[in-house]
Amino acid sequence: IKAKKPIYSGKAKSIYEVDEDKVLIEFRDDITAGDGAKKDVKEGKGYLNALISSYLFKKLEENGIETHFLEYIEPNYMLAKKVEIIPIEVIVRNIAAGSLCRRYPFKEGERLKRPIVQFDYKNDEYHDPMLNEDIAINLGLATEEELKKMREIALKVNEVLKKVFDEVGIELVDFKIEIGRYKDRLVVADEISPDTMRLWDKSSGDILDKDVFRKDLGDVISKYREVAKRLKLI
Numbered sequence: 001i002k003a004k005k006p007i008y009s010g011k012a013k014s015i016y017e018v019d020e021d022k023v024l025i026e027f028r029d030d031i032t033a034g035d036g037a038k039k040d041v042k043e044g045k046g047y048l049n050a051l052i053s054s055y056l057f058k059k060l061e062e063n064g065i066e067t068h069f070l071e072y073i074e075p076n077y078m079l080a081k082k083v084e085i086i087p088i089e090v091i092v093r094n095i096a097a098g099s100l101c102r103r104y105p106f107k108e109g110e111r112l113k114r115p116i117v118q119f120d121y122k123n124d125e126y127h128d129p130m131l132n133e134d135i136a137i138n139l140g141l142a143t144e145e146e147l148k149k150m151r152e153i154a155l156k157v158n159e160v161l162k163k164v165f166d167e168v169g170i171e172l173v174d175f176k177i178e179i180g181r182y183k184d185r186l187v188v189a190d191e192i193s194p195d196t197m198r199l200w201d202k203s204s205g206d207i208l209d210k211d212v213f214r215k216d217l218g219d220v221i222s223k224y225r226e227v228a229k230r231l232k233l234i
């Protein structure tokens with residue numbers, strides 16, 4: 001694959017244009033937390049996240065959810081449809097953790113009565129504030145119809161991912177997805193990896209995601225490797 005020009009470089013991924021319809025996504029070893037305030041480089045992270053993301057996108061596709069995924073390219077690349085990302089972080093929560101417990105009186109680890117779908121504005125300057133429908137529409141981020149569809153997609157993705165992880169003894173606590181416009185459709189884009197999910201081992205309660213880095217709980221790569229092993233990817 002001849003990737004032409006870099007069109008974007010974020011905190012952990014770089015995107016290269018392949019042609020007008022395709023991009024090559026490079027998963028780098030960079031790891032950040034707290035809006036980039038905490039940074040490090042962890043060898044093997046790019047590989048593991050590309051591998052895990054590719055597998056999960058394939059699972060979504062198998063379950064009738066369209067994604068940007070086209071092909072995994074060893075070791076740390078993904079070929080994807082070029083989409084127009086909607087600047088909204090779509091978060092789904094099954095168990096209370098993280099910012100939900102900082103902002104509201106939920107107890108960490110509490111199972112939610114029903115999943116929470118939360119839309120945050122992807123905007124570093126404003127620190128990703130939570131949106132409601134009226135704010136999102138007034139900011140011109142998405143239409144009412146798109147927001148409704150995004151909520152439906154998020155809940156469907158939750159059902160598929162919950163099952164995938166349940167089968168390998170992992171609890172899907174919460175996750176974030178990004179959604180893009182592709183032709184006349186909305187597709188799941190960006191990445192789905194231990195960087196963007198909270199995953200707890202069902203039997204030991206062990207944390208298998210980026211919280212290990214955020215909270216200095218040990219070797220984050222060994223946790224990501226454990227996720228890939230459970231999913232039988234390595």
Ligand code: C5P
Nearest residue numbers: 097098099100174175176195196197198
């Ligand atoms: O921090 P918070 O509890 O709101 O995060 C909810 C979920 O969304 C977590 O799985 C976290 O990893 C993910 N997330 C993300 N990128 C962000 C914010 C949250 O992947 N910028």
